[in-house]
Amino acid sequence: MQISALDTTTSPLTAEQAALLNQLVASLSPTQVAWLGGYLSGVAGYTQSLLGLLQPGQNGMATAGTLPSPSAAASGAPEVTILFGSQTGNGEKVAKKLQSAALAKGLQATIQDMGSYRPTMLKQATCLLIIVSTHGEGDPPDRVRELHSFLYGKRAPKLDGVDYSVLALGDRTYRHYCKIGKDFDARLEELGAKRIHDRIDCDVDYEDAAQLWIDGVTALLARKAGPAPAGAAPQGFALGAMAAATTSEYDRKNPFMAGLLERIVLTDEGSEKETLHVEISLEGSGLTYQPGDSLGVFPTNSPELVDAVLTASRLDGDATVTTHEGEGGNLRELLTQRYEIAQLTPDVIEKYANFGSISELQALMSEDRFDDLQSYLHGRDLVDLLQDYPLDMYPNDLVDILRKMTPRLYSLASSLEACPEEAHLCIAPVSYATYGRDRFGVCSSYFARRLEDDGKIPVYIHENNYFRLPEDPRADMIMVGPGTGVAPFRAFMQHREMLGHEGRNWLFFGEQHFRTDFLYQAEWLQWRASGLLTHLDAAFSRDQDHKIYVQHRLKERAGELYEWLQNGAHFYVCGDESRMAHDVHAALVEIVMEQGRLSAEAAEDYVNDLRRSNRYQRDVY
Amino acid sequence: MAANDNQHGPPSDMERIKETSNYLRGTIVESLNDAVTGAIAADDQQLTKFHGTYQQDDRDARLRRQHKKLEPAFTFMVRVGIPGGLATADQWIVMDDLSVKYANNTLKLTTRQAFQLHGVLKSNLWAAIHEINAALMTSIAACGDVCRNTMATPNPDASTIHQQVYEATMDIARLVRPQTNAYHEIWVDDKKVLTSKDERPPEEVEPLYLKHYLPRKFKIGLAIPPHNDIDVFSQDLGMIAIAEGDRLVGFNLVCGGGMGMSHGKPETYPNAGTVIGFCTADQLCQVTEQLVTIQRDFGDRSNRQHARFKYTIDDRGIDWLIGELNSRLGWQIESARPYAFESNGDSYGWLKGIDGAWYMTLFIENGRVRDAGDLRMKTGLRKIAELGLCDFRLTGNQNLILGKVASSNKKKLQKLLDEYGITAVQSTSAARLNSMACASLPYCGLAMAESERYLPDLMTRIETMIKEAGIWEVPITIRMTGCPNGCARPYLAEIAFVGKSPGHYNVYLGAGFTGDRLNKLYREGIDEETILQELEPLIKHFAAERLNGEHFGDFVIRAGYVKPTTAGLNFHD
């Protein structure tokens, strides 16, 4: 979370107060900030939560604060329903943390996944704490779609008497930042519910901001409830206990330095791609994972780009810098390891614009200039910004405007059953040329070009409980995984093979060219020959005049596919979010409509049922 | 009719495949429709041979693709047999087009007067074969356990009976063509999406082959003396045309020739066929039919390495064969007539045929038609075909004859030959002009060493010695194969290199220049430097002590380098 300075225009504080606060905040560690948030909101008589004072758009937090309701405070321990909607697991993690925090404070808190929550239960809730992320282009996570449209539909209930607060997860680089969280926040209010704590919007680096919210809402509710009645047993089950207990000391905050075992270009000569297969050793880390999980990787920037940044900023790479997180190091190292420099994001533009009072850039920050902002950001990196709007600055100024390096996620393409202590990834290098310069995706080019054969990679396991093999080993699976989307299905197959799962398996793969781009072809064919894979269908878009994609293959196989679904098959989709996942979804609905002779609405219901029963799962990016 | 008591053991797996194939259908259609692999099912790989196509893979890419977790780079070779080698200019154009559209932009002219496309992807296979048929050619029976393309001397330069022999060739080709409708259903009919579950026509009958076809390939060729350009002694069944004046009277019958053998297996050996007698031109088809059925009934169906006609005969003796033939015919074949061959090579350049038209025999190194540098052979021949002023005759030595050229058109063709660099490559050593190499790597799955891609370079080094020795103009047959199967008929070459392992070859010497005598092993498994070291003294010796008109193959025997091979059975002695 980036906290930028307060002033009289962005807060109701006096200049003096703002300065003091700024000074204080700058010196705080994230946990101290979190604690302070809790402390301030808990101070008796304090009518406005500090969090509410912070302005949106620059600090990841919501607008004007609201008063905690005194009547609620008097009404004893509310039953808290933690309702989360998550696609890639972040929201779920936060939900579990919130539950633990609530239970620790003696609150009754149950945790509910929006995907399996009956919307009609809303009316009976007393206090809803909502955690929800945004996906696609401002779309709800798959398992949230139903609840989301229910709230906007005719059957949306009156929610008078329901207290709520929303934590929104998102990514500021997207146009519809935290849109779904905002939707929930606004819609619940419209339906009569009462916001007891301001929404907090979290950027990809969500942990600290989420902690602030957790501390804020739990403190608030605890205050309302008064002292916990003696012997009150915490209610609800802790979801956290269900998840595979990782004994490892390594996580996102403390990544494991893993060794590279093997790196193979999977695509053959003549391909337009250079998709990589990477094998990484987890030996000694204690890290474990399940098929469906991803590996988080912290890449480093290319030395050439770092040099270019130094040149453009006219700064000395050897200069020593202390970041506001208290980290120190020389500038070159920090730029290489700690910050995003290969991409520009709105927050960086904003800070840079404000720092240099560049009115042209400042103007880009207004809502109605969003498209202009996007078109400036597109295809540009920090070097472009520094060249386009040169400023004199100190090394510290530079790192202060930058966004911290986000770890990249890669679907695990292996199963520990088949590859103990190994993690296999399938990575499509990103490269493009814009404004006369070749550009490379940070992490993919790190794997493809910079990582030495004996190099170490900072990694952690990113759990994803929404992309899991069927619990029933006899259940059939239909897997749609074009491009690198095929990666988790390799893990699925390895797992099912090793454990002797009897369910049938059907893979739909897609790429540009059969000859050169059929990722893991030999393995799929072997699995087909052994009978593990019942069907293998592939679409190669550029092997003929007209484009053929996986959704076309799905439709070609509609009859049998529907039979499988009727028979209980699970339907998985992994890979490209922007187009493929939509087209496949549409194809699925169409197939159900046509084969089941259903109306469009009934087909949507059918697919929603699949989703609710965890039989339609997606991991798209 | 199957003479089971002739069998030495249980039928080979190939016999099961044929039996259960429903007359060569198998699951070829399903295999073609299986889009996630470039391969076809294992049994279908055997069956498609009968349809004239082989599954292969680019062996240069094997390891690389394995590492990349990709299946091998599967492609198909498509063979289009041209009986007697006689193709039209339009057919040449079609093959040229197909090579661009579906293959590797080259054409291979084979040692049996066929066209081959290499590198055809499974997804293009149907279209390629379909279009071949549309041009009135076929790939049926170009491979498989059937009678293969019927060869015949293509050049009418030296004999008035060429036309009559050509007609006999076509009669035989028709006689031995499989009758199953499978080929037509799969490749020619326009309904492409048929599956094996579809209704089938009632069981056809293969009158000649029956349900199990032949135990092994069977090769027939007709030679018109003095040319033995089809290597009549290498055929399972060879025919030597006998003329009286301008009239074809009949054929000497040559039985049991064959080249294939395996390294380290002396029970396998090449053989030069035996002349067993004579039949008239009218009787030829009848005799052919009986000889083929004798092999069908007596050939070994258990051990495919012992299944060729040569072994059937050697196991029982020539007298048995003649007796069995006569009894099946119900009459006796006559005794052989005199004949004389001059060579088993081609005669290059413009020759005027006895019919008055002109014939231009072109040296196509190893039969590979392609553009490379200044030699724009493929484009040049294409341009010539487009003129429509000649036919295109494939020779048994992988060469090409532009045939039936009117005197008035000669110049036009010559101009194009000059322009595309084709003329320039015709003037080379007589040894190179008499060399050939089998296809081998990268596509041949059986290759143990390079052949087609390597012989030209080796020849360049040999030519240096030949030039120094002053025998540039002396024809020496030099043949190379990538393995001992003998596709370039190496055991009938004066010097042969037969691949043993990458970069290493067995060297055989001493075959007859007319293709009547097999050669003999001289050195085993040697590399290029050793080959050159071994050959140099021989060539010098030959140049110095050669008798008038003496051929290299005869010389090495006279000089004691190798013993003559008088029969396949003593090839390994």
Ligand code: SRM
């Ligand atoms: C193309 C050709 C060589 C050339 O460069 O011209 C050829 C190429 C092959 N031959 Fe041959 N053979 C070719 C003429 C011959 C000849 C010469 C002849 O027929 O006059 C022989 C020796 C005569 C004989 O049959 O004894 C010959 C004896 C073989 C054998 C050994 C047979 C045996 O009895 O042991 C095999 C392997 C086999 O059949 O098991 C073989 C197999 C093959 C295969 C199909 C390899 C395979 O089975 O996987 C080769 C395909 C390579 C490729 O990529 O093209 N080929 N093959 C010739 C095609 C002839 C045609 O148009 O039909």
Ligand SMILES: Cc1cc2nc3c(=O)[nH]c(=O)nc-3n(C[C@H](O)[C@H](O)[C@H](O)COP(=O)(O)OP(=O)(O)OC[C@H]3O[C@@H](n4cnc5c(N)ncnc54)[C@H](O)[C@@H]3O)c2cc1C
């Ligand atoms: C759950 C999950 C699982 C994933 N699994 C996989 C996987 O298995 N395999 C895999 O390869 N990836 C996977 N990804 C994607 C992966 O995490 C990275 O996003 C991807 O590798 C790119 O990262 P990078 O650092 O190389 O590129 P970055 O430096 O992050 O650059 C990517 C950015 O470059 C810009 N860009 C790209 N192309 C162009 C262009 N043509 N013009 C202008 N700008 C452009 C875009 O802004 C894009 O967002 C997954 C993502 C998620 C969320």
Ligand SMILES: Cc1cc2nc3c(=O)[nH]c(=O)nc-3n(C[C@H](O)[C@H](O)[C@H](O)COP(=O)(O)O)c2cc1C
């Ligand atoms: C394919 C994809 C699309 C996304 N689209 C958006 C978006 O439109 N708006 C946004 O704010 N965040 C977007 N995000 C960011 C996620 O909301 C963010 O990563 C969040 O932490 C995910 O939480 P979850 O794991 O609980 O789903 C997107 C992420 C992915 C992978």
Ligand code: SF4
């Ligand atoms: S001789 Fe051997 S290597 Fe050459 S084409 Fe025939 S089978 Fe292949």
